[in-house]
Amino acid sequence: MHGHKTFDSSALPRALTERPRILVQPLESMAAVAETRLVTITINDVELQVPKGELIVESVKRLGLEIPIFCYHARMKPVGMCRMCLVEVGFKQPDGSVRKMPKPQAGCTLPADNNMVIYTDTEMVHRDRKGVLEFLLVNHPLDCPICDRGGECPLQNNTIFYGPSTTRFTELKRHLPKAYPLSQYVTLDLERCIQCGRCVRFTEEISGDAQLAFRFRGSNMQPSTFQLLDFDSKFSGNVIEICPVGALTSAKYRFRARPWDLETSPFNCLECSNHCSVWFDHRAGKFVRMNGRTNEAVNEEWTCDKGKFGQDWINDSNRSVKVMVRKGDAFAESTWSEAYDQIIAAFSGGHCAALIGGKQSNESLFLLGKLFRDGFKSNHLDSRWTRHLTDDALKLAPDTIASLEHKKTILILGTSLADELPMVFLRARKAWFKNGTQVLNVTAKANEADAFATQSLRYDEDHEADVVAGIRLALEGAADDAFALVARRAQVSAADFRAIAKELGPDTAIITSRSIFNVGDAGDVLDGLQAIARKTGCTFNCYAVNGNDAGAEALGLIGGQGSLNTREILEACVNYRVKALWLFDCNPFDLYPDHHLVNDALESVAFLVVQGSNSSSLTPYASVVLPSAAPAEQDGSYVNMEGRLQRGKGMLQAPGDAKPSWRIFSELLLRTAGGTPYFNPSEILQAIGQEVPSFAGVGDGELLKSAVAGGVTA
């Protein structure tokens, strides 16, 4: 077998190993505005009106009918390859008779037009479906009993409904590699492939990395990467799901379960702040795999690889399962009540603080805030980890993901979108691909968005402030010499600044992310971008990047206004003003740029609570370790970078002693501030709605109140 393992790309000339930059151009016909004019068609003798140009494969659904498909995918251009969707087509003549076309037509590529008559249920149609399935099966290995896809396979399903029950094929089947590693995540079984082209089209049309193509022709045709290089994509996992057979398999899920043995639950991925809707598949209490779930507002149906393949930590053996308490130099297993006693002793009196990160629910965050304010009499909590800290950040997400699709121009500034906000990246690309949105990619380093950006502007790293200043100068119509300083520092010419500036207008969205707060002079960057937005009338979005950061901010878990912020908290630990620190689901070494400060703070602070789902390198510093449940192990709601509130239901059992964080805080609240404890997350969300105005009356999937009108704000 020829696999990647044996393919030595270093032997190739450099030009061949360098990935070709492939720009898949959208066709003009795709950019055309959807027709709204209605036409009258007839389907199986029923007359109905549909938008002109609607594909017949969609029109039949209006009557509750189905045309079987393989290659057609509603989010991609129809290609008519598999021929599974053949229907009979005729045209109504002026005298009322119907003139049938001599050949059957592919329903997935046929646009509805007046007087069209469609038959989906004739003898010919049934014979054609049988014929196509017979052809697809002659070279199919039929290894359904060991195939990942068995039980959820469109080929199986169509065969059962429309296919022949026996085979007339007595020749030798095609034999090809069964486990060809396209990448670390995706393994291709070439024998199972039915050459539908969905995977190829996904990389051309949706992710835009154009990583896959067909090679060879006729019955030898097979999907492949170019020159057998790695399938290098941030969205490769999606092709596994859209493959209508078990050809593209997940290297992680391969042979691990049969679909009918899996339980599935709707969930939201929390690996970044997009919060994609997903299906969480689990078996015997263990997470098994994650698939995309349709949510037009957020992820349509896609996922990114970071999320899809990044859930292993839930099953990890390093999950934190025991309450641990330091006894002298040793660390011992303990009980919740002993830990609570120690914590209350250390935290009462107000010289305490909490640093917050990760994937915690609004409910947990809200109670943590309450615990600190009411129980510990401290207001020192912060969920932000950037170098520059400003509470302005909260008002900075006016555009929803979906609304980006209709922008005339999108200016991406200082963020590698595909890495930080994968779904925003996919939408920006879709906006370009479908609606002709022009994308300006202004980043220090080259990235995926360059492939479709009308302008890509590179500047010297960490000079975002100068770039923003340059654009402002251009907007003000400054003369060449006024640019001298910023141009030299950012290494960008006045002409380039002007080229960007002249594209900005009321239909423009500027997109950046909270990581911009890590660059030098971040405050100036922010001010400058806001000024640009005011001047041009465009919107300015500074999206949150991680987990439930937007939720934490919306709940007011940020320093400032009299309370210490992240940096100040760490500094206060060093000079003993903060005596007890709570690290809630965060590792400051991973999150905070200044490692010295982190180390000093953790060594100096008298009492340290480390709470999280997995044990970490922080344990040596800890006084108490509290195991908490993962998001999938508890109910809770989360706020994504648009300000969208989404509720999730836990479906797994937390391991060992681990508890949902909200319960830990509720129990401590009872022991400190007293009152009635909270018993479940719904109750807490209700309380949030009463106490935090932006949450008031906001239902599942809806945007926080103030988010709609200009930003997530508490």
Add this chain to the structure above:
Amino acid sequence: MAELKLLFEHAGNPAYQTIEGYIAKGGYQALDKALKMERQAIIDQIKASGLRGRGGAGFPTWIKWNGLPKEKTKRHHIVCNADEGEPGTFKDKQLMEETPFLLVEGMTLAGIACQGDAGYIYIRGEFIDAAKAMRKAIDEAYAAGFLGKNIRGSGIDFDLYIHLGAGSYECGEESALMSSIMGERGMPRLKFPHAPLPTIAGLWDEPTLINNVETFCCAPFIVNKGGEWYATMGASTKNSRGTKLFSVSGHVGKPGNYEIEFGTTLMELLEMSGGMTGGKLKACVPGGSSVPIMTAEMCDGAIIGYEEMMQAGSMVGSGGCMFLNDKTCIVQFIWRTAMFYAVESCGKCTPCREGTKWMLQILERIVKGNGQPGDKELLLDITSQIDGRSFCGLGDAAAWPVAGAIKVFPEEFDYYIANGKSIVGSPLPMVPA
């Protein structure tokens, strides 16, 4: 009827391959005329001529020329299909090598009539000599002011480019050809009614005219001498006018290209090409390997004309006419034909991709002596599952010869399957793997 040399009148004359020689023989008179004509008048002449596409389908040429928007809002492209991949067909090759200026002038006329900005000649990759000849002719035409900016001082611009194919039969299918020109994989594109006609949205989604080499080569004569004059040729047929090139091969005395007037009989064509050798006429594939095979009886009295040949049970096609003598094993012949289509299927659609391979596997088994009862019926079934179901015409073209041969020579298949050997006793020929 005898040969009637119109396109081929000066073929073989080296002087005709230079611009001076071409002009001396009346070349470029049509262009000068066209430059003084209304665009529509040119198209009207094509209409009056009754010219039909010589690439295989016989589609009325004027409808295409007339189909490009008269109000120009985008670039217009003129494409010449010089991919000539159909087995048995080699007329375009000779046209390009020996009468290259006819093609240059013909495409320029189309450019003028259809407001084309540029023309692309998509030449089969193996046709190096033809490409060289075209290159030379185009260069000379540019130098003499017949191409490029401001042609002959008319204010009209027209550029002509050559695009070499890379060895795929499918790239002769017009939409796959366009994919190939645009740098995509040579796969066909959606057609009417699934997508606009190429005359509205072809190359780069812009209006595009595509014709065969021979079709374009007829244009100078039509514009120069008038459509009506042209239509006098072939008047005896129902709807086929002018002359047609036939590439005659097989068991004939003088294989080669022959130009005949429509209305000539198939047997006259056979006679022109030296008659049968090595045996009596057994079968004929008159229009390239895709068209249904004819028995000797069917050939008898068959008149060459689009409708007439249909009536006789086959097609004019691309004019690749193969005469087979009675020592030929039809089963082996079809097996070899099926191999071509299985290799050339682009792989886009299921029926053609899987069906051509399967048919080949069955035929291969039969010719190797392992036929099974039911194979013939299975083959017929498979052809019916491909024919009209595939994405483009290649699938149909692969199905027709098999279905056609089984229909008219069933006994050869029955014998081969029952006895494990050919009815004519011919041993299995060697074919390149």
